[in-house]
Amino acid sequence: MARQEKKKDVVIVGLGWTGSIAGIELAQEGLDIVALERGHDQDTVPNFEYPQQIDELKYGVRLKMMQKPSQQTVTVRRNDGETALPYRSLGSFLPGNGVGGAGTHWNGLNWRPQEVELKLRSHVRDNWGEQIIPEGMNLRDYPVSYDELEPFFTQFEKVAGISGYAGNLNGEIREGGNPFEGWRSEDFPMPPLPTTYDSAKFQEAAKAMGYHPFPASAGIASTAYVNPYGMQMGPCNFCGFCERYGCYQYSKSSPQTAILGALKRMPNFEYRTGSEVLRVELAEDGKTATGVTYWDEAAQEEVFQPADIVILSSYQLNNVHLMLLSGLGEAYNPLTGEGTLGKNYAYQMNGGVSMFFKDAEFNPFVGHGANGMVIDDFSISQNDFGAEGFIGGSYWRAGTFNGQPIRNMPLPKGTPSWGAGWKEGIGEWYGHAMSIGSHGSHMSYANNHLDLDPTYTDRHGRPLMRMTFNWQDNDLKMNQFMKSKMEPLAASMNPDIMQAGFKNIGAQYDVRPYQTTHNTGGHIMAENAREGAVNRYSQTFKAHNVFAMGAGNFVQNTQYNPTGLVGGLAYHTVHAIRTQYLSNPRPLV
Amino acid sequence: MKTFLRIIGGLAVLGVIALLAFIFVPVQISKPAQELAADWQPEPGQGEYVMHASDCVACHTAEGGEPLAGGRAIASPMGTIWSTNITPDAETGIGEWSYDEFRAAMVDGIAKGGTHLYPAMPYENYRLMKEEDIRALYDYLMAEVEPVKNEVQETQLKFPFNLRFGIRAWNWLALTHDAGFNPVGTSDLQDRGQYLVEGPGHCAACHSPRTPFMSQDGVTADEDSFLAGGVIDGWNAPALRGEDSAPQQWSVEQLAAYLATGRNAHSTANGEMGLVVEHSLQYLTDEDNLAMAAFLKGMDGAEVEAPETFAAKGVGAIEIAGADDAGEATASMLTEANPDMPLGARLYSDNCIGCHFASGKGAAEIFPELQDNHMVTGSETKPLISVILNGAEVPGTAKRPMTLRMQGYADRMSDEEVAELASWLRKAWGNDAGQVSAAEVAAVRNADASH
Structure with a gap:
């Protein structure tokens, strides 16, 4: 018999970015709120203290901030013909653990999607016709537009403290910014950070080729900063420890720097760590949720937490898993196209070119996760899908980041990976390498989906979630297109050695090497319950008092890092809850 | 001779009588500075506000203890003074105190029963408070604070400070000012x-x-x-x-x-x-x-222009100040980072520059300036040494909820290095204060270790 806690107005599942946003915005309504966090508590003080925090072996290699597979993981296969096996050693993606979640250990690359990315099916149909959409691709429009989300992107960027330079200010294109970005109602909250030598080199070469370089949009403070909640950031010192670490300098946008201190002061908010939600409980008629059941790690027992509103704000994979386990929708069937949960799982298609210059000193230890100059000349809005034979695009960036000694020693191909030859290679090339990265979109496909594994269970006896995922030709073609465009640019910089790394047609998904923690989809937004799990307000079609936040809402992944869209959607959702739902709880669509 | 002995004897008797009177005759209790109307009532919340303004909690709350229940050790030159329980508990607190007794404690430093309070209780200052505030505070403590039974450790100072009647003489020197408030009247x-x-x-x-x-x-x-x-x-x-x-x-x-x-x-x-x-x-x-x-x-006669508000939320980006003329030489040296620069400057570059910058200007509201910083250049070196060794913390507050913490460097630097760094800081960017010795650092480090 589960212990039962006192009923709350709102229960929040997971205290990362979206949980913190929901917490503070709904607490301002006077609601009585509890957030349940599976992991431990952590804050800038005392957890991220210098110099203990910048321990690459502990955090970078041994992944101290990440979820332990023994705690929770998925099984993975590439297609329906394979048997999925558990992801026992973190590689391809790194779900976080503890208060702050992925918002604590990210790199700080904060982007808005382009207008056309949110209406991509319409964009394709209007320009080239639907016949160019490959079979098996579930290309869709988002049920919200850029214009509707713009105030909420702005709000999130103010809270998170984003540095950059607007290229499109209310429709006016500004020299030095990104001419291809969606319009901004205001300039960035902070000016852009200075960039490093490799960025300057890239900028010069890109300009010479007629491209439009601009400083990356960074969730890294360039100045002292005070956000709308009174929370603060301090200017970044370019120490180079962002991704996989908490920031000791108060410089990286995170729930800790932007929200939690203010939220914890609110008397109507509490949070419990070591509290892993096992399922959302539905009322007998299945039309609303009554609360959640969680595992209290300290007491070693199940607890029922009743609540009027349930906010699912855990990591995308965990959100989908919880929804599948709780019956918050029907599981997606890729053969029939019926069902919505687990549908449109997507990822990211990345590549890049490394260059070695005998005579250049790049000081790769100087940098931050969102350092660098970027071009969007091959972004989704700029590509002729009909002519090139793919749907998608990417942004390119050059700028040293995470230049830590163990994992960041790029060497020319053919250099021995150990021993005297390796040492010689390091001696010759350390500090002389730079790279350009292509960060590309990933579409959604029938093949790529999430469901419950028939074989493996977690420590609570629940079926693990199964990921079926493989690279698809469309995105691989996009990647090869980027290679064909990037190599001439790299060559124009006259490196002594240059080598490209772009997956080619036929590449198979390999879960072992790290790629990106941009797992998206699975509880996608849609106009109706047949096509998606949640509506435009992230409200589940199944139970109107359950809201599912985060990248699980993405109908296909954009070419950018997901946080900006996640944050914008979260503010859009809590705004709808505050202005429409609380006064009259009901399906909002 | 007889006369002389008689005089001596008489003086001795007088002395004893005077001493006995000094010890036992009740002291004069100040009258209220203003008379309150018989039906006077504090505004709702007034007493709690006065409690906050008077910072009662800081002294009258033990580490991790119930608010206002006393038991905090207060270091004084005479020895450790233990703060008392001022919750309305009848036995261990002030539940049995009348208002006049309470006022006497605030204004004259005299507790119920006539005992003199040690002046760790700032009655020298509370003496200036308005009658209505003292009364509101009393009403609040009595009616709105939950009684907490907490027997606090008795203060036991060494001779002669254990003789509390001696404070009576001290009060003659200290309480030369009348009770009540006298405004200057500028605005x-x-x-x-x-x-x-x-x-x-x-x-x-x-x-x-x-x-x-x-x-x-x-x-x-x-x-x-x-x-x-x-x-x-x-x-x-x-x-x-x-x-x-x-x-x-x-x-x-x-x-x-x-x-x-x-x-x-x-x-x-x-x-x-x-x-x-x-x-x-x-x-x-x-x-x-x-x-x-x-x-x-x-206070020194400057014209005062007060803004409407301050520390607004959402002020956004605050530009980082560069080095000023006084700090330029130091900033250039740090920026050039020549390995020959003094050890103090090198230690600063290795440990401090990431937040406080080459300019020594830090960043507004988050990383303090070290140029012209009174803690860096103060006559006392203990605070600077202590912050370098142990770090410092600024509590989160309503308008600025972020808790700010500087980490300590006790594990990273030797006493000699801390002394080099501290001495260098006291001369950098135009600062002009004396050297810090390794022995001073050791003293702070050892005092911390013995706590």
Whole structure:
């Protein structure tokens, strides 16, 4: 018999970015709120203290901030013909653990999607016709537009403290910014950070080729900063420890720097760590949720937490898993196209070119996760899908980041990976390498989906979630297109050695090497319950008092890092809850 | 001879009588400074507000203990004084105290039963409080605070300080000022600030110098020594007047922000001042923090212009200040980073520059300036050494909820290195203060270890 806690107005599942946003915005309504966090508590003080925090072996290699597979993981296969096996050693993606979640250990690359990315099916149909959409691709429009989300992107960027330079200010294109970005109602909250030598080199070469370089949009403070909640950031010192670490300098946008201190002061908010939600409980008629059941790690027992509103704000994979386990929708069937949960799982298609210059000193230890100059000349809005034979695009960036000694020693191909030859290679090339990265979109496909594994269970006896995922030709073609465009640019910089790394047609998904923690989809937004799990307000079609936040809402992944869209959607959702739902709880669509 | 003996005997008898009288004759209790109407009632919340303004919690709450239930050890030059339980518990608190007895404690330093309080209780300052505030505080403590049964450790000082009647003589020296408040009358705002600073805020308890008898040298605004700077337990409580003082260097807005949030464009509050912010000032209204700032600014006669608000939320980006003329040479040396630069500068580059920058200007509201920072250049070196060794923390406050923490470097630097760094800081960017020795560092490190 589960212990039962006192009923709350709102229960929040997971205290990362979206949980913190929901917490503070709904607490301002006077609601009585509890957030349940599976992991431990952590804050800038005392957890991220210098110099203990910048321990690459502990955090970078041994992944101290990440979820332990023994705690929770998925099984993975590439297609329906394979048997999925558990992801026992973190590689391809790194779900976080503890208060702050992925918002604590990210790199700080904060982007808005382009207008056309949110209406991509319409964009394709209007320009080239639907016949160019490959079979098996579930290309869709988002049920919200850029214009509707713009105030909420702005709000999130103010809270998170984003540095950059607007290229499109209310429709006016500004020299030095990104001419291809969606319009901004205001300039960035902070000016852009200075960039490093490799960025300057890239900028010069890109300009010479007629491209439009601009400083990356960074969730890294360039100045002292005070956000709308009174929370603060301090200017970044370019120490180079962002991704996989908490920031000791108060410089990286995170729930800790932007929200939690203010939220914890609110008397109507509490949070419990070591509290892993096992399922959302539905009322007998299945039309609303009554609360959640969680595992209290300290007491070693199940607890029922009743609540009027349930906010699912855990990591995308965990959100989908919880929804599948709780019956918050029907599981997606890729053969029939019926069902919505687990549908449109997507990822990211990345590549890049490394260059070695005998005579250049790049000081790769100087940098931050969102350092660098970027071009969007091959972004989704700029590509002729009909002519090139793919749907998608990417942004390119050059700028040293995470230049830590163990994992960041790029060497020319053919250099021995150990021993005297390796040492010689390091001696010759350390500090002389730079790279350009292509960060590309990933579409959604029938093949790529999430469901419950028939074989493996977690420590609570629940079926693990199964990921079926493989690279698809469309995105691989996009990647090869980027290679064909990037190599001439790299060559124009006259490196002594240059080598490209772009997956080619036929590449198979390999879960072992790290790629990106941009797992998206699975509880996608849609106009109706047949096509998606949640509506435009992230409200589940199944139970109107359950809201599912985060990248699980993405109908296909954009070419950018997901946080900006996640944050914008979260503010859009809590705004709808505050202005429409609380006064009259009901399906909002 | 007989006559002489008689005189001596008579004098001895008189002396004994005088001493007995000094010890046993009840002292005069001050009358209320104002008479309150018989039906006077405090405004709702007034008493709690006075409690915050008077910072009762900071002293009358033990580490991890119930608020106001006493038991905090307060270090004094005479020995450790244990704060008392001021919850209305009848047995261990002040539940049995009448209002007149309470007022006597606040104004004359005399507890129920006639015992003299040690002047760790700042009755020198509370004496200046308005009758209605003392009364509101009493009503609050009696009616709105839950009684907590907490027998606190009895204060046992060494001879002669254990003879509490001796304080009677001390009071003759210390309580030369009348009870009640006398406004200077510059403006309503400054008068309000003066009241809070002089009375409930008891700022002079730390920021005024002490006489040779350890009483406050400067209790009211009409004294030149008022808030001219003091030393408490090896920490400088900087002067709040004079050309180089923060109130003269900072704007009223910055002063108010410092009081309310523990941080401003220049500096951050830590140590004792951090506790004052945490337990008292952050709970005051914006108007009152502005009033205190305005009073301090105008104390030396400056024209005062007070802004409407301060420390607004959402102010956004605050530009980083570059080195000024006085700091330029140091900043250039650090930027060039020649390996031949002095050890102190190298230690600064390795450990401090990431937040405080080559300019020594830090970043507004988050990383304090080290140039012209009174803690860096103070006559007392213990605070600077302590911050380098142990770090510092600024509590989160209502307007600035972020807890700011500087980490300590005790594990990373030897006593010699800390001394080199501290000495260098005291001369960098135009700072001009004396050297710090390794022995001084060792003393702070060892004192920390023995705590």
